[in-house]
Amino acid sequence: MTLFKNSQNYQDPFAGLDALLDHFSRGFRDTFSDAVSGRQIPVNLYATEDAYEVRAEMPGVRKEDVSVEIENAVLSIRAKRSVESGSGAAEFTLARDITVGDDVAADKVKARIENGILSIHLPKREARKPKAIKVA
Amino acid sequence: MSTEITKTTEQQAATATAARENWRRPRYEVNPGKEAYELKVYLPGVSKKGAEVTIQGDEMLVSGRRESIRPEGSKIVHEELSLDDYRLKLQLNVDIDADRIEAQTDAGILTVRLPIAEGSKPRAIKVE
Numbered sequence: 707m708t709l710f711k712n713s714q715n716y717q718d719p720f721a722g723l724d725a726l727l728d729h730f731s732r733g734f735r736d737t738f739s740d741a742v743s744g745r746q747i748p749v750n751l752y753a754t755e756d757a758y759e760v761r762a763e764m765p766g767v768r769k770e771d772v773s774v775e776i777e778n779a780v781l782s783i784r785a786k787r788s789v790e791s792g793s794g795a796a797e798f799t800l801a802r803d804i805t806v807g808d809d810v811a812a813d814k815v816k817a818r819i820e821n822g823i824l825s826i827h828l829p830k831r832e833a834r835k836p837k838a839i840k841v842a
Numbered sequence: 843m844s845t846e847i848t849k850t851t852e853q854q855a856a857t858a859t860a861a862r863e864n865w866r867r868p869r870y871e872v873n874p875g876k877e878a879y880e881l882k883v884y885l886p887g888v889s890k891k892g893a894e895v896t897i898q899g900d901e902m903l904v905s906g907r908r909e910s911i912r913p914e915g916s917k918i919v920h921e922e923l924s925l926d927d928y929r930l931k932l933q934l935n936v937d938i939d940a941d942r943i944e945a946q947t948d949a950g951i952l953t954v955r956l957p958i959a960e961g962s963k964p965r966a967i968k969v970e
Binding site: 708709710724748749750751752753754755758759761763764765766767768819820821822823825 | 885933
């Protein structure tokens with residue numbers, strides 16, 4: 707016996723279309739993502755005056771299972787996730803590499819994870835921040 | 843980790859098209875058990891406060907309000923994540939003991955334990 711009568715949201719006329727588009731885009735992403743390193747982590751990138759901010763979605767991933775590295779202006783995020791299924795737990799690695807530019811102060815990068823969202827704070831190097839020069 | 847379950851009267855929008863504007867259907871998994879079903883709903887970006895589970899009749903509604911992830915005063919450089927709130931409506935096929943439902947959030951996953959009502963459990967009938 708299944709728990710739910712109908713897995714589709716019958717009241718939403720677009721649910722079917724949504725599922726179809728979802729399916730298409732997933733196939734598209736899978737084809738072009740890096741098959742070796744695992745699945746791509748979706749990210750948002752923001753910029754403020756003195757820092758770059760990265761936000762990545764990874765529900766179910768714990769602090770100890772995430773690694774964030776920065777080398778040669780490339781930020782790499784790796785996350786291990788275990789998925790329990792009927793027959794047991796399977797583990798796979800999620801990955802994402804982002805080119806961040808050479809103006810990041812690599813030694814001041816900070817990361818934290820909360821509610822399945824990884825936040826990375828990448829401060830810009832002092833020298834590259836715009837500085838107002840006083841005219842004497 | 844915490845436990846919370848909120849029972850409110852369901853607020854329904856007038857039409858599906860009007861209401862769907864800013865919410866999306868989250869991914870979910872169901873693990874059946876003898877005593878209870880376990881429902882896992884993926885709600886990244888939703889804190890304990892933002893998650894709500896409502897059961898009315900045989901209809902179950904899970905909703906999750908996302909917290910803003912955009913830093914104040916920032917420019918968007920690149921955007922892949924959908925920032926819409928979550929909403930998942932499911933029709934229960936099994937009688938659930940609504941008083942004993944437990945829900946908790948952890949690392950962006952909402953886990954709801956739905957105990958099967960006594961009357962709906964499979965019963966072994968003795969052959970005399």
